[in-house]
Amino acid sequence: MSGIGIDAGARVAALEERLGDPWDPANPAGFAAIVAADEHEETPEGGRTALDDFGILAEFVPSALGGRLERVDHLVELMRSVYRRDPSLGLGHCSSSLLGAVNVWTAGSAEQRRYAAGLLLAGEKISCAFHELAHGNDIGSVEFAATPVDGRLVLTGRKESITNLDRADAVVFLARTDPDGGPRSSSQLFVPVSDLAPERTRFLPRFRSVGMRGVRLGGISLDHCPVDTSALLGAPGTGMDTVARAFQLTRFALPAMSTAMLDTALRVTLHHVRGRRLYGRGVADIPMVRTTLANAFADLLLCEAFAAVAARSLHLLPDLGSVYAPAVKYLLAGFLLDAVEQLSLVMGAEFYRRDGEHAVFQKMARDIKPVAFGHIARAACLSAMLPQLPVLARRAWRDAAPAPAALFTADGELPPLDLTGLRVVVGRQDALAGTLRAALDDDLPASLRPLVEAQAQRLGSLAEACAALRPRDLSIAASVEVRDLAAGYASVLAAAACVGTWRHATPGGFLARPEWLAAALTRLTGRALGRPADVPTDVEEVLLDELLDRHDHSVGFGVSAHRYR
Template sequence: MSMHHPSVAALEKAMGDADQHDGPFRPGSLAELDEREAFPAAAIRALDDFGLARHYVPTRYGGLLDDHSELLQLLRAVARRDLTVAVAHAKTFLGGACAWVAGNTAQAAALGADIQRGAVAAWGLTERHHGSDLLAGELSATRAKSGAGAGAESGSGWVLDGEKWLINNATRGDLISVLARTDPAGGPRGFSLFLVDKRTLPEGSYSHRPKILTHGIRGADISGIAFHAAPVPDDALIGDIGDGIETVLKALQLTRTVAVGLSLGAADHALSLATGFAEGRNLYGRRLTDLPRVRRILGEISATIFLAEATAQVSARSPHALTAEMSVVSAVTKAAVPTLAQDAIDRLTELMGTRGFLSRTYAEGQYAKLERDHRIVAIFDGSTAVNRNALIDQFARLARAYRRGRWNETGLAEAVDTGQELTAFDPARQRLLSGDGCSLVQSLPDAAQKIAGLADRGLLPLQVSRMADELTTVADRLHEDMAALRRTPRDVPPTAFHLAERYELVYAGTAALRLWLHNAPVADAAAGPQLWRNGLWLAAALAAALTRLGVPVDASHAAAYDRVADRLLEAPTGTLSLLSTDSTDDLAWSTS
């Protein structure tokens, strides 16, 4: 059984081939660039040569993107090598996403062709004094007057004035999707989106702001751009006038979901390095990995990564299968996965001790670099707090839908069954708010019943069924608390964010349940990959979710961690994946 895409294996091979003869992905070379805060141009060229950018462009516009879970796994593969490289290259997908959501056919096809020829795109949303408050943006777009600007003869075109700041690839990018104020009064209908081609702008009509010195992803082009009466043609407008905020929110439903592949890759990398360290480190005459406490920790961390991986896998199929629910799915995923990955990295850092902080002493400083780099993932495309606030806005809807006990069964089956062919993504089906709630979470009681049936037939351990029931009990109470919450748009109590965090964990646990139910070879408990046999990874992931939800996990539950640790220490890469065919052949990559 494998959920891997052939393109991921091809990319791994291409990056490995590029590393021959001191290639661009060699850790020492990347560490040196990081110290100099230099852009990893050679590694980016290697990804260009592979054709990674073709996977940023939907197939209907000539590219290869027809499965967002495939793109997530491609970004995960790059992030396992180096997070700075992944962030720098993937920004082109973010820069083009608004065109895929709201651009007309000619506009999107032209952009798709440009990206596949090597054009780099950026996304200009944030401003120096307003951060994530997009409705406060000051950069303006006004109609060009006769005698000035693009299309001056007919008075057509627009003029951009203002600055966008803390923008990835603002300087190196060829194109930038810019959110601009088109109504001086602002408001939700006061902003529009423009795809600006910097290569066509007159000299002096724009200038770059200096690269910002950052704690992590030091080599990335995090800078800014200012427009000085910059003329752009009418066909630069993406969608209709006043649709800018809506288009951005719909594009974020895609980018937030795919971007968590960066967190999965960072967690893979961290676990591999820490496992290698623990296996080679002696303490009191024994290897660290011979100590029961260390093995338990490695099992717990692996289980945390399973939980994040299950969440990401189901969510990345949801743009196709549960399109109208993506306002919930994307917010939950972007808050949950980087949080779980950072928790795993933090615990691994404790295990590494001083080796986790030294720049060149262990593994050429790879661990210290990834630990710094990953912290940015939780911030971009909306911080964890911003995403939780977006979820809180839909609490009442989610509570009502859960009480009704209904869900989109067809769409959910497509999202969780990795053997099913995906429906083509249709942006016309996107909604700013989910009228159907969250099918995955609403199906939890049904999933728990199915797990109980398998346990009664001896096809799963009873402990897995007990944990599924415990998760359902938590979810029932959680939705009662969500329904009882009282708030105003400007007054969100701290308890609401706590409830949002709990909802993320319920979503993650349910994703694990559904992923196992729809993909495990349950007819024979001894069949299939070792991690899937007898619900091993599922038991560990549920234990990780319940622990975070404050539910005590007894010794029989925790024993799953130890069995997972055994599988981990057998794995040649020092990490595990639910998507692999076998625990001894989990990820085709190496950190050496």
């Protein structure tokens, strides 16, 4: 089991064994059952049972509270085993509880944390009720109110399009507690559903969706519903501060788990083209097809390398999460959506089929769409990064020391995760920027040096442009040119993560080869310049050989390359 540690690797293997072979038509948690359940806008019962038997929600509970959560990168890797089969099962049955729980781990009292842990360890769910349809992804615009009355808090308003609300045992609400508004006008409340007065509570009809059809999206309307003041998470008025810290984990973790959808889409495409002939030869031998497959493989590797580095940064560099998390979400969503779109062109008419052995492809193509807007939209990610860019440019990008090796290695020692210690704004020097510059002092292969130099030069240009930004340039109404600076920084961060992963890779392994890094940097450079860039022709065959070998040996296509069922 390569790359994710002995204990984590054993848990991945155990989960894979319990979920079974996804290609087996008789498997109640396999692709056939998943597609059939999706037709009825549900998740497969066999999959839910297998996950409950495994105790999947214990993965979201810190080990200090009796759970299995110690390293965020290990959590992501484990959840990819679920998402590669059924993203609706991954989000609806599992990760939606993480969205609520991280707020409790971040701001809750000892009693609240123990209670939340007890729920998840018992297989019960926690829902996160932040969104109101009138405000879209702008969760800071809160109308749902919690008003002090006679020593209690009275809840009034609606929350909508909330995952698992009708099946939750407890709910984390974001509520307006100061009617005068302002940055400290909202608070979070952690409320057992049993504490909501039935005569004051109305659950709204289920919201239906195009993708993630098995996820139960609901809503709630409360009419002067009293709850105890002990439901407050943290001090009154700190609701958005808790969001800013807690969601540093989930804003990157959910897109990172979603890379498994590209793994499945690529695997299904390979299965299809290797068994089909056109124009007198195998489809897999057509140059355009081979290039598309190599591009998708490179995209998956770079996305997972960036995500793994961001996961470990929450342990090692917690004062950089406020900028790394939105950068990961922004960049991964773009690459994943485009890669699956390109693979659908290779699938041809087979892409549209809702039956047959490749039917799971159309489900993945639909289910991956929310990665661009779910939880936080890509545009909002750029807005979150913008105000931090001048600070980074003036004191964090110049002469930054390189990141420690543990940031790039799966078996390096990490300090315990401390969500309460995460910062709302960036603090120290940007270690990834330092890693990119340090690589130029290495004896780089001739194929890599110009690519790494180009990224370092791009960082220098960004530093000059961002240092000149004025406060009025950094609002939600920022110009396209200014927002492009944030997008460019996300691309440079991803490049630095890939460079660091390559520099610290195990000698003799695939990640130690320069070809994948050349492909990743080429893809990143092309996207940053707004034009497609295929992997270099001299490395395409190396990538395809590795891809086909992994396919034939049931090995994952991502960075960890662990064995699948």
